[in-house]
Amino acid sequence: MPSEALMISHYPCSCVKELWVLLIHLLDHRSKWSAAESFWNWLNKLLRTLFEKSSEQRRPVSITHAKDPLGFSWWISVHVASLFQIDRHGVLDEMRQMESNWSFVEELLKQSVTVQDGILEEQLRMHLHCCLTLCDFWEPNLSVVTILWEYYCKNLNSSFSISWLPLKGLTNIIKSPLSMLTLVKNCYCDKQDPDLYKSSSSYIIFLCILAKVVKKAMKNSGSHPWKQVKGRIYSKFHQRRMEELTEVGLQNFFCLFLLLAAVAEIEDVASHVLDLLRFLRxxxxxxxxxxxxKGQMAFLLMYAQKNLDIGVWAEKLSCEFQEKAKEFLVSKHDEMVQRHDLWTQLSIYIDGVQEVFETSSCLCPSHEHLLNDGFSMLLRACRESELRTVLSFLQAVLARIRSIRQQLCQELQRENVDRILQSSLSAKERPLAAVAGALWRHFFSFLKSQRMTQVVPLSQLADAAADFTLLAVDMPNTAPPDLQPQPVISIMQLFGWDDIIWPQVVARYLSHLLQNSTVCEALSQSSCVSFQSLTIRSWVRCVLQMYVKHLSEPDLLIDMNPDQVMEKEYMEQLTEMTRLLFTLSEVKNIFSKAQIEYLPNPEDPKQALIQFLEAVGVTYRTLQTFSDKSAMVTKSLEYLGEILKYIKPYLGKKVSSAGLQLTYGIMGILVKSWAQIFATSKAQKLLFRIIDCLLLPHTVLQQDKELPVPMLTAIQKTLPLYLQEILS
Incomplete structure (x- = not known):
């Protein structure tokens, strides 16, 4: 089996190994002091006889006929070469100068790639793996690269596959730019896969040999060897050759030039690739x-990983992306094949740009070019699954921008930072601000326009809005003019405090911000907005609307038992929001003044709301001065907001038992607990509206219509709560 060739040695025991070592030292010693042949010359002569086609009578008696003389010669050469590291005392010396046998290996290589002999891919892999091992042992030899390149340049369109062996390498088209770049990186890493035969095609093994030879040669002799290799490879590519390349051939082309860029002159190679791509029809x-x-994006990634200016690639790819996004926008939804092909290319760009941002240690002006108006067009054309991909990309880029900025701030805050370094760090922040500005323009404007529709997945809408809020905290000046002068508060008004936004979005969005202590402290100290009161009001709405499926369609309710009606994800989010809300100082103060020692269990948001409302009522009753009571009434009404609008969906034509039980129960507790608050002139109007809406609905006054059974049941269960306040 070829894959086992390098694993099976030519000596069955250590004694035979020692004999080989002694033979090497003996023959080499004799050749230095006499006309005797060296060990390699002696072995080469014996191996050459295996290839002679003369009669058996002329073959030396000691030579056995070999079924595969070429494979045997490769095998024995590799194993014998490794013994040159052992000195005459039998001690392994890895620093020992190893005598090469390149002249004979070149003969073997020429036979291995001779088409007339019908060498199979499975044999060629073993031969090249042996050659790669010898490249590790010996000094670099450019002739090896030349011989192999003459073969592979003629066969670039081949997949170099083995029908019975599945490949990890180049048999199939590579899925992403990153995987293409990873494949190339594996070719020039110092440690190779011991099982290359199964994991890589012969072409990939050739690339490994090319990388090793060029790296070694440049280390020993500077740029001259690279110029020789470059000349031989570049000369094989011209317009006709580029037009002949199939998809597999193009992939082999990109892998070759990515490897050359990695081990030699990246800018020279990249420039040549751009010139060659213009030849494609x-x-x-x-x-x-x-x-x-994929190939172009792989080059862009390589530039980013090496911290080089990505300008040329960024400009080219971003323009192409913008054109494809425009095509995607105008394509009809029934043109599935065209949309699929376009989306495949667009997703390659999206994934590649995300990798560029996550790879770059700092941003340059060219990064902004990657975020052009193509995203504005793309977002308008996406379906839900496609939107999820784009918004995941957005969140990754936002996180990376904030991370880089935090690093810059930490460096600026260090002691003894001189003016030159300070100026340098400030200069790095400018492209960061430019990228942030591009995100605001192309992404936030879309999120803002879709916050009341069902186009964007609710969880991602909330997550992305929260990320933009945090960006506004870090870099407020980058926010658009319509959010100024206080962009954080403006965004919170849009996504956290606006009563027409889905409660699912509000609960998730505010949960993100409530767990950020920096945001909470900054907003709590702000004099222009009552952050905590507005957040409590939003929480009250989220709890009251826990059984509303779609706020945009208020009559669309699910009539099942409460446990089944509640979406599990929303309940978990509401529980988390409740837990975070009860860490706010304003909430803690209310429970403290009410002398309630233990805060409610956030696992039950409904019960937590009931206890909160009761605590507000108790707190009001403990106040003594008129001014304190008046302020408390104002604050209490602020907590409720437009509460009758929150419960209105449950009072429509389609009745929800769970929603009505929740509504009448909590509103009854509210009326009972806030009896003294509702007795004031400020709050009395709300009390009358509650009674009119819940206890005297229009159906009651219409004699020809019966009150819905769920509503009648809810009223009967909670009527005592309302009557206690009214009678008092």
């Missing part, structure tokens, strides 16, 4: 466009 770009995008 429009038909090729149409059929192989996805692969071309």
């Amino acid at each position: 429009p038909a090729s770009m149409s059929s192989h466009g996805t692969l071309v995008w």
